[in-house]
Amino acid sequence: MPAATGLSPEILAKYQPVIGLEVHVQLLTQSKAFCGCRNEYGGEPNTHTCPTCLGLPGALPVLNKQAVEFAVLAAKAIGCEIRETSIFSRKNYFYPDSPKGYQISQFDKPIAENGVIVVPDAQGNPKRIGVTRLHMEEDAGKSLHDGFADSVSRTYIDLNRCGTPLVEIVSEPDLRTADEVFEYLTKLKEILLYTAVSDCNMEEGSLRCDANVSVMLKSDWEARGAAAYGTKAEVKNVNSFRYIRSAVEYEIERQIGVIEEGGRVVQESRLWNSAEGRTFSMRSKEQAHDYRYFPEPDLPPLVVGPEWQKQILSAMPELPEARRARLSAEYGLSAQDAATLTTTRSLGDRFEVAAKTAKSPKRVASILLSEITMRLRAAEIEFEQSPVTLDGVVLAADLAEAGEISSKQLKQLLDACFAEGKDFAYIYDRDKPQQISDTSAIEAMIDEVIAANPAQVAQFKGGKRTVAAFFVGQVMRLSKGQANPAVLNELVVKKLDA
Template identity: 75%
Template structure:
């Protein structure tokens, strides 16, 4: 088959992609879903498991209360309706990493249904992406494939992950592009991190995503046949995999063939998907109620108690940061993208003379240097108290932006806090009107040609005089006052 990226935009424009996402999220509980084994990533293989994890005869599961509470928190944060009664079921399949021969999950009576996430639409505005359901289940073990020099491959089984509590979040097929899917996942991760129910670490498998992708002619009434792209390990690769899969399916349809309903794997090195196996239907799993677990009952009183831990979520916080602190929409979105970062900004803003100045210092001076040095906010040599002091000095006109940059450079170079650097360097900003006017007069007298250009209507030449006075003052002249006095002096001249 030809490479899908050779398709022309005109051909692709004829088709409407239809995308739904299934996201598996490991819950950050202390113990596993149905036993007392530690819920922890890593460890020596097959050391974090017990008869319940392994499905040994006579072992009975007991539901983890904290897992239920985390699942209810996540459901409410995603605007889902939490059902008072839900039922666990056995999902039967036979893989080496599933020692019981089934997975305890939920099927026809899930914990929560009918939620949504709002995402930026491709053409501008906001699109609401429906969430069909959020249900609880346990994770399977892990197969580890090991290649050898003779090209033989051996597979090892690590059952440490068996029984890890999960929620599966299933979206409606409302997404219409790979970029919208990326935005949906970004917003979903933000919300889950705010609630604290998961660390969403994709490298450790705490968040895994399957994408169901189909295409149909625009205006058609029925969706096309979907293919499922499984277990992609980064949002960027999920976006790339969906883009490839859309183009592959369009090419299949354009060639007169039919898209197969199957599961596919994405090879990020090659940038393409490969057929894995035919896609199972629900009846293939032969679901039936789990006989060893009673129905889960979350009454109104328990739910209310759980929801006391629900924090202010990213979207309302973005709006409040804008309104309360007068910062831009973009800055508010940057701060609100991470709960701890938003908390840090708010604590600093409440101490500073100008919240907007603090925002500018944090985003314009501090974070850029931290990112370049690959440091976290907690590892910053400049403390939040130092950032507030810097913002206040700017606001009071005691430092120029140029001087501030120089002080931050020294702070990072010598791993010192801002206060110590400022006390030692003590750069002074000249705000004395008479002193600045004396320097302006000297520069005007030395540059009659530029004065004539200004008189001739070339007013932008005033920037030349500002630069010359700044050089003369060694960068210490108050910029706002200097600009005002330069224009005044030139007009008088």
């Protein structure tokens, strides 16, 4: 990607970027964090509210037990240590979509700390990115901005989102490139989806990311380490991983440009404009003391003791990395196939159900990852809408493994399944393609093709052995695609050599 600021690669190479992420994740509870209102996206504005959401006098918060359990699951999945006793605090700030004038959050005693997420670095080697903390808090409402033909802008407040339970996951400033940011977020989202604590839907705001970016001269970094960290700017609320990568790339280059021109990077919050491909200033960045944190007087300390932790963690699923290693060992899958089959928990579950009954789990993996996935993408549907069921995949894999259908016949049958919306068993029983594996029958067809093409035989005899593919194709056409490819290839070469 060319430099957004027009700086030369030599200038960019002088600087060391330092990046830390703050990821806000809405928890998939049925009710809100501190009241009984429905926790769901959308709805008529200001209909999922109550006196507690609205911060009315006398309304008291009551902590959602499931939100605590989801926070513990998420924290342990990223390797955090659970704090047995954590404290809720008030984070004070005025904004129209926060009617209480403060946010219930956690400050100096969060529920979890000291986690790690492993990502590939530029050379593909594993790199550990520290997770400073995971803490619980509530979401604010939404400000909806609208402009009219009379040139008057109006802002509306929807408080349905007020009180939605969140966890904020704060990384150490261990990230150095925009690509590492992308990998970190991808890995984090994958883990959270496996635990089912959130749907991580960025379009609906279930997962939001702020990136803290700073740069320093590499010479300062090598001499002084973290003491040389530059002034950071925070890029807020970017709504896709692709845009976050672009925003971080731009911000790194922008800050280097400011320093190269003799300026000073200002600590501020910035927003990403995807249409223009740049960040722009939003407001000066607040410090922790600006929020005047103090312990929430209406909530007692949260105690998550060993017994409760044990009960919560009994619901922990096998996580992606462990599952990949097991699938490779148990079914002989390549690392790439195991990784692809475990990108979502549901795909991994489907594969394992099918693999337990199939003659060849590797053949099942191949059909799922190539033939089925390709057709799902073309049809723009998910596996749940696929006309080919898991039983159909197993049948297709078993037939192909036994040599009863060729790869070409498999493709034709699957094409018919998706075109007609029918499962594989129905199409196969109806069309019943038969693969010819009888050597005498195939030899007779080869003899016929050789007799009809003396020029190509002469080319083969003259040393052009690749012409064997011509004879294979001619026999396939003669057999209407039913000749067993493995047997055919072997016999064609043998016949020509004779």
